[in-house]
Amino acid sequence: MEIAHRLDGETSEKGARERFDRIYRTLRTRICMLDHPPLERLREEDLAAEFNVSRTPIRRVLVKLEAEGLLRSVHGVGTIVTDIEIDSLEQVYQLRVELAELIGKLSPIMPGEARMADFRALLARCDDLVRQPDPREFARTNMDFFHLLNGLTANEPLREISERLYYQTSRIWLKTASRFSRFTEMIEDEIRIFQREVADIVAAIEIGDLEVVGHIRRSHIAMSFARLRKHASGVAPANE
Amino acid sequence: MEIAHRLDGETSEKGARERFDRIYRTLRTRICMLDHPPLERLREEDLAAEFNVSRTPIRRVLVKLEAEGLLRSVHGVGTIVTDIEIDSLEQVYQLRVELAELIGKLSPIMPGEARMADFRALLARCDDLVRQPDPREFARTNMDFFHLLNGLTANEPLREISERLYYQTSRIWLKTASRFSRFTEMIEDEIRIFQREVADIVAAIEIGDLEVVGHIRRSHIAMSFARLRKHASGVAPANE
DNA sequence: TATTGGCTTGTTGTGCACAACATCATTCCC
DNA sequence: GGGAATGATGTTGTGCACAACAAGCCAATA
Structure with missing residues (x-):
């Protein structure tokens, strides 16, 4: 019974917060990867059914994502x-530029050997990507690279803020x-x-510097944003 | 009926978000002013009764305040x-120092005449405060001054982040x-x-600079944090 | 007497039903 | 025939009841 109690504790209490984080990260990654493109409507019931929970815990996740600026809930809609x-993201980019230097x-944190291996592995992934775009x-490699870089500072508030701003801006690229028009070459x-x-x-x-x-x-x-801006101005709005 | 509908709309739809913000700001200010001191337990039902709503909207506010790092909900507790x-806040202060310069x-934004009047009025409040500590x-004047300063930049993400970090650190002073021990003189x-x-x-x-x-x-x-640190090290922990 | 087991109490988390709201189609009236 | 009111439909917001959980109390027992 003691063991059963422990098991209950692991699957519900600690599992509750883990589940919350899992759903949160899943949705955030989807939005970032445009699996949920801008202006798409997310139905709470669908999400609840997919993650096998009620609407209530889903709403907690949505509230957090709304606070991060990735969603917007409108009553009745x-x-x-x-x-x-791209224009409204200029301020975010200006801030990201400054924060990048702060890291x-x-x-x-000087990375240990394990971290260095991660960096080299990511570099190898980039090489593969060049051969097979x-x-x-x-986008996924870019995201992983960001998280690796973010791990170079022990300043947790800075990490959290950088992460938040990254997810606000990363979608604009895709x-x-x-x-x-010349999609493949740009990629x-x-x-x-x-x-x-x-x-x-x-x-x-x-x-070591x-x-x-x-x-x-x-x-x-900064240069990435400049290129983005140039491309955006060079292509007519698709008003799809 | 048209008028009634408008009134309903104002009190429920737009009023919903306004009410949310009102409760959020109220609780945040209370926590910042130590009306709710650290380790105090906030009962959701009490808050619900005070603000004349159910537990549900209260929980939305608490979720947001938890995301900001001011609260922590533990199931069953x-x-x-x-x-x-003060030690765990050093990183936050380091970041605030950098962000202050970014503003x-x-x-x-060069303040107009109205804003200038606000600044002068706050300076007058400071003079009064010197005469009558x-x-x-x-603490309240400090908070208002921060908001005035925060209004000097049009970079909204920077404003939001600075505000968040301010409320994470401002409590430590009080x-x-x-x-x-020599409370009055320090004040x-x-x-x-x-x-x-x-x-x-x-x-x-x-x-204009x-x-x-x-x-x-x-x-x-930076100097404020240094003084705080000095005071904190000079006084024995009260472990009240 | 010390310890351990269960029990009681109080809290947050969850699920569900309904209200409030917006949108769109329909229908009625001019 | 056109326009506006009105109902149908689908969505999020809210309230409430219950489950899950933690902590403290108390009694029974070694």
């Missing part, structure tokens, strides 16, 4: 994925690229640029 | 106000001061220092 425009300044895999170019960035940063980490990592990352984010 | 220690850099009024000293800071910043704003405002604010936040 539905819960819709927020739309993103190398505030409580930097794929937008979804690119959205802009998808309506770009290939961006992947090559990204591969170089990862190589540069991994090299800087191997040297995390401040340089911050500088590289800062300039790359 | 209660919703308790998070405790704060003068990213999309600064009061810890609660000091908490530390309250268990300091008077801090109020005088604060009054000088406000005077300096208002002067910088009158000149918002970047200087950021620098002043940055150094003042």
